[in-house]
Amino acid sequence: MSSEPLTIALVGNPNTGKSTIFNALTGLRQKIANYPGITVERKAGTTIIGGVLHKIIDLPGAYSLNYKKLDERIAYETLIGSYEHEEVPDLVLVIADASNLDRNLYLATQVMDLNMPVVLVLNMMDIAEQNGITINAEKISKALGIPVVPISAKNKEGIETLKKAIQDLDLTKPDPLKWVPSKALNKAIETVLDEWIEPYTQVPERARYIEALRLISEGEFNDPFYKFEQPGVGKKAIAKARKNIEDEGANPVALEVLQRYNFISDCTSGASSQNGQQKRTLTDKIDAVVTHKVAGPAIFALILLFMFQAIFSWATPFMDMIDLFFVEGGNWIANTLPPGMLNDLLVEGVIAGLGGVVIFIPQILFLFFFIYILEGTGYMARAAFVMDGFMTKVGLHGRSVVPLMSGFACAIPGIMAARTIENWRDRIITIMVLPFMACSARLPVYALLIAAFIPATTVLGVFTLQGITFFGLYIFGIVMAVAAAAVMKKIFPTGQQTPFIMELPSYKIPTWAVVFQNTAERGKVFVTEAGKIIVAISIVLWFLASFPKAGTEQYEAEASSTETIESFQLRHSFAGKFGKLIEPAIEPIGFDWKIGISLLTSFAAREVMVGTLNTIYSIGEEDGDHVTLKEKLINDINPETGKPVYSIATAISLMIFFALAMQCMSTIAIVKRETNSWKWPVAMFSYMTALAYICSFIAFQLISSW
């Protein structure tokens, strides 16, 4: 039938296997990107059916077309053909979980109201069977008047039948047998249509009916995305319609939903049956352990521990290899190409920047591999269930735990992991406070400063002051994150907040192909989208540290006998000038211009601070270990005051600064990617740096006046 290329949309409740079906249909012919201006991801691909190439779009998961969330709104607007960034679908595949038919059919009845060609796909037939549910697809098809295809996407069973159903579909006459509203509701619908929607609005034809229903149940224009010319007229019509219903003794809010569910029960009653007493499913048994009051948190803690073992230790060899590769590659190019500016730009700007991008990949892949397994099995929702009580106390969400904990390894994968938090407000707060978690790039800086300035005094017999300081810095980060979250919770408007209703999907074995593909996709998204920004910034940083060039003659004439040319160059570069320029501003927090330079250069990555100080203190490659740098720092004397540059006050102020300031361009880049806007990274940079300055100021002033 359909020899025309079609645009086919997949819609369905979350967790019904849409990704698995999308994958089965498209194979590797797919593309993922953000919709412009928002954070919802768009997945599109192609499939060949009967020699015809069709487009497939996987719409965001939705429980209802009565959108409560941005994701659902995109799905709805696309279906009614009014979303400007998406193609208008010719055909809709409604994916339903056969083991949870009633609630899944709710969305299906709404889609059927749009008067477009629909195929109902009953996925997870294998699970339904396991749970003792038998479904007669033919009967359901008769009751709904649309093709119904039972499949098990995970086992690739029924995919061919689905393709055949698409091929055989008669697109010209979508004629589903719809639910029939009661008289009272019908009258109300007519009122709203006749007196408001048709004469006064631009609502597309196919959406009018469902829009009328929505207005009746909500009673007001919540978040209208149509331009209404005369809202007064609309309000009157809606009030009249609701009054009609109330006069009949019904509740206008619930009436539509009730009737849809009644219709669904009628459809499924003869077609789906549960054999015998509903038995305790495997899911019930696992849940009894995994969400147990004591065992639940313990199991979650173990899983987290395992994940972080992976991202900390198992990722390290790969990161070392990447590091080695880029250092060696850089050296090779440096020695092969003729020396000069191009050489420097390539090696110190571009290659260093690329290396700075690629280095994150192992941690991202490891983390997301685990996350997708946890999501795919259904465990992630349990973890959120177990943790939610604790996390709401500090203004966050049960799902914030994994991203925040990942932040201890590195903020980049952690911020990416925040996408598992559905609620936008919770997600953005999690992202905004996540960089306070003491990531591993802070370690070398902490280690250097603690070794140099904190005495190794033993306290309480077993602890050293150094160890306690280390620990204190970690706790400090957590406390600041919690405090910042609490404040943001107050500041951010609740907006279109959805109630915290979370489905706990039944446990399943993940589809490995989907797990691997999604994991790889996250790596790719990071490299292509955040990577651009990171490379660009590292080139700028290279430029600032390398220009203007101080000539050899100038060096010979002006430098002291012990200063290396690298140090001299850095001092005379824009970065050096920047350090001197901001010195008055950072003096109150105990920093001098040398630290000022490192603040700029360590924007590339926090640990670069150590390298920069190495350069400034003219420590050659040969003896460039921490010990010498540590000694130079301790012995550095301010020529004007004759006192050591680094007091313990400066060291502590600096550690506090590093704990709080947004000293990481990669974080900025990934926040831009994940929030799809510059607003959030700029806000993050500003508030964190301001907070860092204030805290360092207080600490420095207190300690030095002591």
Next chain:
Amino acid sequence: MGIFLSDIQPPEKVTVINIHGTDTTRLLEMGITPGLEIEIIRKAPLGFPMEIKVRGYLLSLRESEAKCIEVAS
């Protein structure tokens, strides 16, 4: 005032009487409709959220939502 879902201690089966509050649509749409029997399975470590079974599937509700659901046991 009747009893609300938030007051019920698991395990227990109750019948939904009505949904109150400002944002009731989503609860209804998820299948928590008046007249339906729901099963309260357990509560999370700090008391909330609570896990319930509706129409054969599992749902987690925070206290604020559970407070909107009037029930009879």
